[in-house]
Amino acid sequence: MKFRGKIVDVACLNHVTRVISTISKLTKTCVLRLTADNLFFVLSGKVANGGVSMWCELSQANVFDEYQMEGVSSEDNEICLEVTPENLSRALKTVQNAKAVKVKLTKKHCPCLTIAAELPTLSSISRVVTHDVPVDVIPRRLWHEFKEPSMPDFDVSVYLPPLKTMKNVVDRMKNLSNFLVIEANLSGEMNLKIETDLVSVTTHFKDLGNPLWGDDASQDGGPSPSRDPEAMAQARVDIRKLQQFLMGQQVNPSKAMCNIVHERVVHLILLHEDVSLQYFIPAVA
């Protein structure tokens, strides 16, 4: 198993730092999968994280100028590591000024992702900074837990309203209730609702538009063509999970969508440049 990467472009460095920083706000630990072409950050839905799962994908070519990856074997040419994104994020933030940043899989007292950079100083001598970020190697027999999630058999797919507006509303709703209902229909309408003994609050978003998934989707069983466009598909979720997702978003995505499987799961998809982030929040009774 071998991994070495070199980042020389400051825009690429900012890019990957931002992505990892967003991931760090969504989860404390996750799995990093390194393949020949991509980096994947994966969180598989377990009871411990409230059943929330996440899949983030970016192409290595848009980050690394040099990339050498030799996986576990030639048939399984990838590396799977359990990482703490906050540690990676912190390390990367300290080397934003560097001319070049090298990332390497090493073995110190334990397996590490070593981030090394030469930082400019006032004198002509550069300062070398090295961070050894501990990671855990995930054995091949567990890799099946971190596969790309398949598109759920959703009832409604809708574009999300501006994330900032959603975040403001959800932040206030969290003061009033622990649970929130998200509902949407094929007429581009979405409602966020809370209801308690003291108060009920509903926020109505309109004219959001519904993404067309095309033939692939209908094969997977997307919304049936005979579905009443006004009919709402809904899911009741833990409001903190939605709030956590919204808090993490630093950049306005070029596309933001929400798929709802009625009373089962809310599937959020954000696309920005070459990065795609999917987040699954299970419905609660």
Add this chain to the structure above:
Amino acid sequence: MPLSTQSQADDEQYVLVASMDNARNLSNILKAITFKDQAIFSATPNGLKVTVEDSKCLQANAFIQAEIFQEFTIKEDLVGFQVNLTVLLDCLSIFGGSTVPGVSTALRMCYKGYGYPLTLFLEEGGVVTVCKINTQEPEEPIDFEFCSNNVTNKVILLSESLKEAFSELDMTSEVLQITMSPSQPYFRLSTFGNSGNAHYDYPKDSEMMELFKCTKTQTNRYKMSLLKPSTKALALSCKVSVRTDIRGFLSLQYLVRNDDGQICFVEYYCCPDEEVEEE
């Protein structure tokens, strides 16, 4: 359900409808009296009065005249109900608390009468939020029986001067003592805390003193914990009137200008601290 297309028919069922282009003109003034969860709303054709009380010794009232609202329609002489004020404030700021210039939340507040919730329609940037807050039978607000005839001492000060003093007040003092007199020291605030005794004097001819009418020397003490919430009202205000009556009851009246420069009033009534003997 955009605010503007709410049908006439819907309006028929409400005994109170009050609309504002900028919900902050209501939420800011309510924040000045939010020291307890429950608030009593009393609406008359003159406008809205919101009352919050604490342990029968302190009462705060916010007055928002009918003219402040873009629309104020009331079908009865008096409409009263009680709601959770914290929940109401969360609803009024549902689109976030930030103040981006040119962007404001429009509000339409509606009430059908006894047993019905208070319904708020809030709109910002084309997005509408509907809130239904449960109401309760209003408790009778305490009548402090404070009338102008019994006022012994009155001063009106520019809030600026009091703001400084209140921000420096020794909070380890259990009481705030107010001395008002036609002679020296005229108007004095005193505290007795761990750091010692502190006095703030305002001479009657100070440029901060807009009005000075003191007939009798009076010293009264009030529990600091009761008066502390009034600093929120002070912070919003430009002028404050301080009055005491023969019993030593305190009335603080604050003149508040909202975002649009309109005037609203907040008043606090406070009982004197029992343990002190009148001079």
